Amino acid sequence: MTKRDVYSWNDLLSAYAKMGMVENLHVVFDQMPYCDSVSYNTLIACFASNGHSGKALKALVRMQEDGFQPTQYSHVNALNAMTDMYAKCGDIDRAWFLFDGMIDKNVVSWNLMISGYVKMGNPNECIHLFNEMQLSEMLKPDSYTISSMVSSCAKLASLYHGQVVHGKVVVMGIDNSMLVSSALVDMYCKCGVTLDARVIFETMPIRNVITWNALILGYAQNGQVLEALTLYERMQQQNFKPDNITFVGVLSACINADMVKEVQKYFDSISEQGSAPTLDHYACMITLLGRSGSVDKAVDLIQGMPHEPNYRIWSTLLSVCAKGDLKNAELAASRLFELDPRNAGPYIMLSNLYAACGRWKDVAVVRFLMKEKNAKKFAAYSWVEVGNKVHRFVSEDHYHPEVGKIYGELNRLISILQQIGYNLDTNIVLHNAGEEEKFRSISYHSKKLALAFALIRKPNGVAPIRIIKNIRVCDDCHVFMKFASITISRPIIMRDSNRFHHFFGAKCSCNDNW
Ligand SMILES: [Zn+2]
Ligand SMILES: [Zn+2]
Missing domain, CATH: 1.25.40 (Serine Threonine Protein Phosphatase 5, Tetratricopeptide repeat)
Known part of the structure; x- marks a missing residue:
């Protein structure tokens, strides 16, 4: 077999690889009377980029057994595929082990690891990795790295880091990328700053349904009903077809404002527009009916x-x-x-x-x-961003290094609030618990600890305190935050699993409806 023959076979392999036809490529590879390292590289890259990590690794081993020295390219591809597989299965430690051992990491390797941490809900690691990526390898992040980073900041409502990444976007000149801009719109909404989200949205040269959905949902969750519904009308005028997520946004906007008639109208319009209501839409209707006593x-x-x-x-x-x-x-x-x-x-x-x-x-x-x-x-947690770092708390937390100071501050705050009319809501604890146990089990919810911590670190701050909670806020914490917003004279913005609560001057933007 001549070299020329190998070239033709390799051309065929690369044609299949470009079309993502993994099976055909594999069959052709097995039929080749002779192959070279280029053939192996094509095979490994095709397996890796199509999610066949196990096959990619086997091909790498076979390449070595056949006497070919794996190139840096084949190594990185196979390892990237394995890292991706472990990250997708949630085995982030094993993914890290592979990633950490890779000598020639490329941008894809970093992106896979960062997005693995985003999926695992470990945004602090993402931010750390992102900084390390730029320091250690002098690699240029691409739009995938950036959008993973932005969604990680969104999950944490980490406005500081979100703004840093946004700055990077501008410096890199990728602020025209629809992927990146849509992620930024979502991030600002999830940090409770819909105004900044709107500015990005309005300056985008092109938008897709994901962009519209990000802002409509953002408005809905921040209780800006009118803005959400107006945007929905504008979306239709511009001939974008609403999808299931758009309708979830529109329905939740109306629910948060108790707009019973409108919810029914929008729910009916799902079928009128040729779609069928999904379970998510039915869940919205159940919430509405239940809250209105039906x-x-x-x-x-x-x-x-x-x-x-x-x-x-x-x-x-x-x-x-x-x-x-x-x-x-x-x-x-x-x-x-x-x-x-x-x-x-x-x-x-x-x-x-x-x-x-x-x-x-x-x-x-x-x-x-x-x-x-x-x-x-x-497991219920609360997060708060203080001093450019995100701190996480659990109820009755004893792990935080400043635990003594935090409880001291919280007890001080509770007694001040009690003087202006706040009473612990003991209805939510078991009746047979002792008084002290009742006090502890309500007073030391993670959200209150997060607030106390923010107050210790920034006692004279004026910027809003942002707290994230991964479950619905309880009645007592909601009342507590309203009272606290008077005493500390600072807005408290809280995101729970349902929506946003903007507390200021003893009121909440949700009008006690959540
Ligand atoms: Zn609570
Ligand atoms: Zn509220």
Whole structure:
């Protein structure tokens, strides 16, 4: 076989690789009477870029067995594929092990590792890695690196780091990239700064549905209903077809403002525009009906849905059930116990409802069931950005190095707030707990600790304090923040799993509707 023959075979391989036809490429490779390192490189790169990390690594081994010295290119491709696979499976430690051992990392290697950390919800690591990438290898981040970084800052509501990355975007001259700009719009919204998001949105030369959705959802979650709905109208005037996410944005905007008629109108318009409402849209309707006191109607809606109700539907129903809706709450809880018996959330919600009705025997039964099933509480955290670093707290936290000072500050704040009318809401704890236990279990929620920490570090600051909570804020913390916003004379912006709360002057932007 001549060299010329190998060239033709390699051309064929590279044609298949360009079209992403992995199987065909593999078949051709196996039929080749003779191959060279170029053939192997094409095979490995094609496996790697199409998510076949195991095959990429096997090909690398075979390349060595066949007596070819793997090039830097083939090594990096195979290792990138493996890193990506581990990161996608959530095995971030193994991904890191491979990544850390790579001598010739390229931009793709860094991007894979950074996006792995974003997916794992470890944004501090992302920021660290991003800084290291630029220092150690003098590599230029590309638009994928930047958009991963921006979404990591969005997850953390880390405005400082978000602005730093934004600055980098301008310096790199990629502020015209739709991918990057859409991520920036989303980031500013998730930091509660919709004005900056709007400026970026308006200056974008082209937009896609993702960009429109980012701002509509951003407005909805920040309680800017009018802006969300006006933008939705403008989106349609400009001939962009709303998708499922757009409708979630529009429906949640109306729900947050208790606009019952409008929600129904927009819900009906989903079908009128040729789409079918999804479970997410039904969940919005259940929230609305439940909050307006029509839990029975919400149950009718669930029973008439064309979809099988999922976990989200039942937990939405349970969350809107009040004392008078015990029957429906029991129905929702029983479905949730079947779907995920080890999630403690529904047991706690049902037992709180029984407690509110004084049905202590039923409280005991549910608590027993929860123990028997070994149900686990979802880990609840709060984050706050102070001094360009994001700090994370759990309830009754004892891990933070400044724990003594934080509790001191929080106790001081509680007694000041009590003098101006704040009372601990002990309805949400078990009736048989002692007074001290009740005090601790409410007073030391992660969000209050995060606020106390921000106040220690920046006692005379004027900038808003941004706190992120990964579950819905409890009634007591909500009241606490309203009182605190008077005493500290600073806005507190809090994002919980449902929406934003902008506290200032004893009021919250959600009008106590969340
Ligand atoms: Zn709380
Ligand atoms: Zn609120």
